Amino acid sequence: MLKPVGLSMVLLVAATTLPAQSLPPDSLFDRLIGNCGLFGFDWKNRFAEFGILIGEKDAWGHGYGTDAARLILRFGFDELNLNRVWLRVYDFNPRAGRAYKKAGYVQEGIYRQALYREGAYHDIHVMSVLRDEWQAQRSG
């Protein structure tokens, strides 16, 4: 069930959509593990940007990020009537890129060497999902 907090979603709630057997023995249901949401709304062109942070490292790799990304897409397209949801991911974050791909995001471009961190330049990958793709994915 989606539980709006402003225009953000509590990731913990996203986790409740996973089947019980996929949960770790010590269920994460009783604590906040991170947050995610949409921002940068352009209502004329009907797009917004997605962001997510699971701060609790022991919660990584259980599928919560993918699940939350899917939930937010559903919320963005079905409830907010957006046409495009996009995101930025750094090239040194393959875990995030993989989770987004599983959720349905496709890469649409690269901001080359757009980030300077710890003495090196890094690319920022731009990914997005269009409304048509989302609907095709759901019916396919």
Ligand SMILES: CC(C)(COP(=O)(O)OP(=O)(O)OC[C@H]1O[C@@H](n2cnc3c(N)ncnc32)[C@H](O)[C@@H]1OP(=O)(O)O)[C@@H](O)C(=O)NCCC(=O)NCCS
């Ligand atoms: C990025 C993040 C949202 C992903 O959520 P998550 O719950 O850990 O991810 P999921 O378990 O849904 O999926 C991760 C996938 O990446 C894969 N993966 C993990 N490490 C990987 C690596 N080094 N290279 C490639 N794939 C990797 C996993 O195997 C899994 O794919 P699979 O299901 O096909 O096996 C979460 O880890 C997070 O918040 N990290 C810290 C903050 C951050 O990076 N935010 C995103 C900024 S763009």
